[in-house]
Amino acid sequence: MASNQRTDGRACCEPLAHDVDDERLAADVGLLSGAANDTRYELLLLLSAADGAVCACELPDAVGLSQSAVSHALSTLFDAGLVTREKDGRWRYYDLTPAAASLLNTLDTLHTDD
Template sequence: MSSENTAGNGEAARSERCCSVDHSLSNAEIAEDVETLATLGNDTRYEALRLIAEAEDGVCVCDLEPELGVSQGAVSQALSRLFTSGLVDRRKEGRWRYYSATPRAERLLRVLDETR
């Protein structure tokens, strides 16, 4: 059987499906979800978010570095990505920045805990 016939049969099978499937998400919502999941798909970012979410009044960058065991630059990059993804908020007090988990991040972590 040639590859032309195989491709043709596949197209025929797709057009003969008994029902259609769809979801209610827009392309923008899918892209946002994928970006969020990609952000959480890194050990340093995920662990940083866990540490931040467990803190009561925000976490200073200086406290995360020794806990995560990575360089200050790696912590800064992780926090930047978490902030850009809407998973952490930040506030500045003097020369220090404090990070706290957003409600969305807290819900995501809670769902992960519930499904474990």
């Protein structure tokens, strides 16, 4: 075999086909970026363990952060499509979206495969 041939018969350094859908790429990166922070990921785990939506006022003490830090994290999660937000008077309730639940289930599966 020539030195520029791979075992699959393709020439070495041959450009790869680019079949990635740019919109899907942006959506997936947004979703992953939304969860890619200790605080945001911990909030997702707390919401996944809750029985239904959780009031934002319950979360600062649970994660040991200020209300404003939790509010910012929740807004990022909402913008990423990972949580829903319902307003009831002055209270806001958060819950996981199906995408967030699927992401957490996938991560659980990865942990059990070790």
